[in-house]
Amino acid sequence: MSSVDSSGPDSEREAKENSSPGAGRETRNSSSLTDGQWHRLHPATPLLKGGLLLLGILGVVVANLRERILHLFVPEFPGDEGDPVDFVIQNGLIGWALLGIVVVLVLLIAGSYLSWRMHTFRITGEAVEVRSGILFRTNRKARLDRIQGINIVRPMFARLFGAAKLEISQAGQDANVLLSYLGSSSADVLRAEILRLASGSRAEAAAVPVGADSLIERRVNELLAPELDPNLAPPESVVKLHMGRLIGSLALSDTTIVLLLVAIAATVVIVTTGEFYVLLGIIPMIIGFGSFYVRKVSKYLRYSIANTADGIRVGYGLLSTGNETLPPGRIHSIKVNQPLLWRPVGWWEIKVNVASHSRANKGADGQGATTLLPVGNSQDVRKVLELALPDLREQSDDSRTVKLLQDSFGSVGAEGDGFTTSPRRAMVLRPFSWRRNGFGITERSVVLRKGAIWRQSVIVPQARIQSVSMKQGPLERALNLAEVQLHTVAGPISADLGAVAARDAESFFRDVSAATVQAVESDRTHRWHDSEPQASAEPASERRAGSEPAPEPTK
Amino acid sequence: MTEQLDSTARLDSTARLDLPEANWQRVSPKLIVAEYVGGIIPSAIFLVASWFFPQFVAPWLFPWLFIAIAVAVLIALVLIPRRVHAIGYQLREDDLLFRRGIMFQRFVAVPYGRMQLVDINRGPLLRALGLSELKFVTAAASTGVTIPGMLEADAEELRDRIVALAETRRAGL
Numbered sequence: 001m002s003s004v005d006s007s008g009p010d011s012e013r014e015a016k017e018n019s020s021p022g023a024g025r026e027t028r029n030s031s032s033l034t035d036g037q038w039h040r041l042h043p044a045t046p047l048l049k050g051g052l053l054l055l056g057i058l059g060v061v062v063a064n065l066r067e068r069i070l071h072l073f074v075p076e077f078p079g080d081e082g083d084p085v086d087f088v089i090q091n092g093l094i095g096w097a098l099l100g101i102v103v104v105l106v107l108l109i110a111g112s113y114l115s116w117r118m119h120t121f122r123i124t125g126e127a128v129e130v131r132s133g134i135l136f137r138t139n140r141k142a143r144l145d146r147i148q149g150i151n152i153v154r155p156m157f158a159r160l161f162g163a164a165k166l167e168i169s170q171a172g173q174d175a176n177v178l179l180s181y182l183g184s185s186s187a188d189v190l191r192a193e194i195l196r197l198a199s200g201s202r203a204e205a206a207a208v209p210v211g212a213d214s215l216i217e218r219r220v221n222e223l224l225a226p227e228l229d230p231n232l233a234p235p236e237s238v239v240k241l242h243m244g245r246l247i248g249s250l251a252l253s254d255t256t257i258v259l260l261l262v263a264i265a266a267t268v269v270i271v272t273t274g275e276f277y278v279l280l281g282i283i284p285m286i287i288g289f290g291s292f293y294v295r296k297v298s299k300y301l302r303y304s305i306a307n308t309a310d311g312i313r314v315g316y317g318l319l320s321t322g323n324e325t326l327p328p329g330r331i332h333s334i335k336v337n338q339p340l341l342w343r344p345v346g347w348w349e350i351k352v353n354v355a356s357h358s359r360a361n362k363g364a365d366g367q368g369a370t371t372l373l374p375v376g377n378s379q380d381v382r383k384v385l386e387l388a389l390p391d392l393r394e395q396s397d398d399s400r401t402v403k404l405l406q407d408s409f410g411s412v413g414a415e416g417d418g419f420t421t422s423p424r425r426a427m428v429l430r431p432f433s434w435r436r437n438g439f440g441i442t443e444r445s446v447v448l449r450k451g452a453i454w455r456q457s458v459i460v461p462q463a464r465i466q467s468v469s470m471k472q473g474p475l476e477r478a479l480n481l482a483e484v485q486l487h488t489v490a491g492p493i494s495a496d497l498g499a500v501a502a503r504d505a506e507s508f509f510r511d512v513s514a515a516t517v518q519a520v521e522s523d524r525t526h527r528w529h530d531s532e533p534q535a536s537a538e539p540a541s542e543r544r545a546g547s548e549p550a551p552e553p554t555k
Numbered sequence: 556m557t558e559q560l561d562s563t564a565r566l567d568s569t570a571r572l573d574l575p576e577a578n579w580q581r582v583s584p585k586l587i588v589a590e591y592v593g594g595i596i597p598s599a600i601f602l603v604a605s606w607f608f609p610q611f612v613a614p615w616l617f618p619w620l621f622i623a624i625a626v627a628v629l630i631a632l633v634l635i636p637r638r639v640h641a642i643g644y645q646l647r648e649d650d651l652l653f654r655r656g657i658m659f660q661r662f663v664a665v666p667y668g669r670m671q672l673v674d675i676n677r678g679p680l681l682r683a684l685g686l687s688e689l690k691f692v693t694a695a696a697s698t699g700v701t702i703p704g705m706l707e708a709d710a711e712e713l714r715d716r717i718v719a720l721a722e723t724r725r726a727g728l
Binding site for chain 1: 569570571572573574649650652658659660661662663664665666668669693694695696697698700724726727728
């Protein structure tokens with residue numbers, strides 16, 4: 001990598017550090033990228049970004065000139081008449097054509113080199129800033145205390161070159177800062193550094209040496225290395241996702257039910273009508289489902305989730321890998337749900353709402369950052385929830401919060417389990433689930449439990465609730481019921497609960513709105529290591545590893 | 556914004572949602588005028604269309620569609636004052652409380668620290684009446700709190716007050 005220290009992209013001062021991939025040992029002082037100076041991306045960036053495009057163009061050209069090329073090698077094969085190549089040859093324009101191709105190539109290469117040179121970033125104690133563009137300059141500045149997560153994605157192609165994309169998630173649509181590409185190891189270091197700066201911790205980071213002797217060896221190590229850097233995270237993933245369980249979970253998913261129904265319908269049609277043409281329509285569908293399964297398997301085969309000092313780290317991907325760090329307080333709501341066929345085996349899935357909507361990690365069906373646990377048993381669920389809800393870790397096994405959460409999954413709804421459930425008259429609206437349908441309020445979160453056939457429970461940390469509402473329409477009024485809703489950032493989860501007794505809805509509204517105000521007031525997660533004197537009101541919800549108490553307020 | 560909503564509304568049915576402890580502030584009654592003006596034009600178009608349209612397409616519908624729509628429009632217009640009357644808000648110590656609706660009631664509480672921005676909108680009709688609409692935006696799209704029909708001065712004062720309150724309670728998302 002050339003880390004060029006220049007005051008601007010047009011500065012001619014080029015101090016090429018000889019730490020490019022060819023140079024043996026790479027010892028990168030961790031502060032070199034976060035020193036507040038402008039830096040460039042990995043020099044192979046244009047190749048990695050444009051390489052696939054070039055291959056694509058080549059493919060199109062070859063496909064179009066297929067007959068001509070065949071004719072070239074197999075003269076008996078009739079060549080195509082009247083294509084552009086014939087035209088060029090017949091009019092003696094070969095020289096011009098070659099010149100045109102060379103000009104286009106030179107322009108492309110010069111353009112991508114320029115765009116690489118003009119694409120610079122810098123990281124200061126306050127913000128990450130990126131400048132890019134040749135004619136149309138863009139300058140994006142993202143505040144560190146608003147970081148929603150940092151994602152490192154290594155597409156297969158880029159992995160071979162030892163490069164990685166670093167994506168800094170910010171709240172909002174397309175608001176992310178994407179640094180593509182960086183050196184694979186410097187991406188890891190940079191993430192740790194950005195997280196350290198963002199956390200508000202005053203601890204100095206040690207220089208991280210990255211040592212391996214030859215280029216090949218290093219590439220091999222990077223390819224085979226587990227996604228979690230042992231220096232930066234505890235090596236153990238808290239959840240092991242076995243191949244068998246992953247395949248089993250897919251085989252028992254709701255998608256499979258649809259597939260089976262289609263297969264049954266097709267069989268019935270074939271048997272009754274004797275027409276086999278139906279199969280022709282089904283084959284593309286089977287291919288579609290097949291690729292869905294393959295994508296899922298290759299994405300989650302190396303799934304891992306672990307706790308770091310700076311939040312949860314979720315890793316996934318077999319060939320193209322990604323791993324995302326979610327700092328504390330960036331999970332806005334959590335849904336634990338169980339597809340119908342998973343119930344006999346006791347598996348669950350955990351999804352989350354986060355404030356950023358990323359483009360880079362839309363892996364398997366775009367559910368990259370929103371699936372926290374693709375499949376797991378109740379112990380796995382407990383472990384993942386402990387990571388996602390830090391206050392759960394200090395709770396003993398028989399505390400009210402833990403009991404409530406446990407009851408929110410399996411239980412069909414019993415008297416006195418801490419949930420306020422729907423009254424019997426709600427049977428009209430919730431014929432199966434009225435016993436289960438209810439809410440519970442713990443110290444730090446609100447738990448909504450619903451669904452008897454497709455069971456799910458939604459957990460919203462109080463500090464992340466944006467607003468609370470209750471609603472009542474004419475039908476609900478006739479039954480003396482109402483609906484409550486917790487508003488969080490957009491995502492796959494909507495935290496609402498219908499068919500609650502009207503009086504319960506009112507008290508829910510009162511309690512939750514008061515609790516939210518309290519939680520918002522004491523929330524310090526935007527600078528998660530920056531403990532404040534008055535933080536005593538909030539029992540250590542963040543891990544304080546490597547942080548010093550900082551007396552000054554965060555802003 | 557001066558009168559306070561009496562809590563007698565609670566008496567009509569115990570099944571209704573209510574927060575008896577809240578001290579609701581009402582929006583300007585001039586909003587009724589705005590709602591009438593805004594409601595009459597589309598109603599007139601619907602009425603005319605429902606009078607002529609069936610005569611060409613489905614003669615058997617002829618007077619009935621018109622009558623049905625006329626009844627619906629009449630009810631909607633009659634209910635406008637009550638609907639406007641049902642809009643209420645209160646600035647509590649730490650959050651903004653908002654309610655609206657008679658048939659479909661909705662109550663929302665937004666902590667000041669959660670406000671991302673406050674919009675003031677004035678359409679031509681509202682401007683002619685000296686009214687504005689205040690829209691509160693949080694990080695959640697579903698919050699959807701809009702106070703229509705506030706007097707301009709009140710709206711600006713309320714906006715400044717809420718922005719100041721939000722600033723003192725600013726937190727992460």
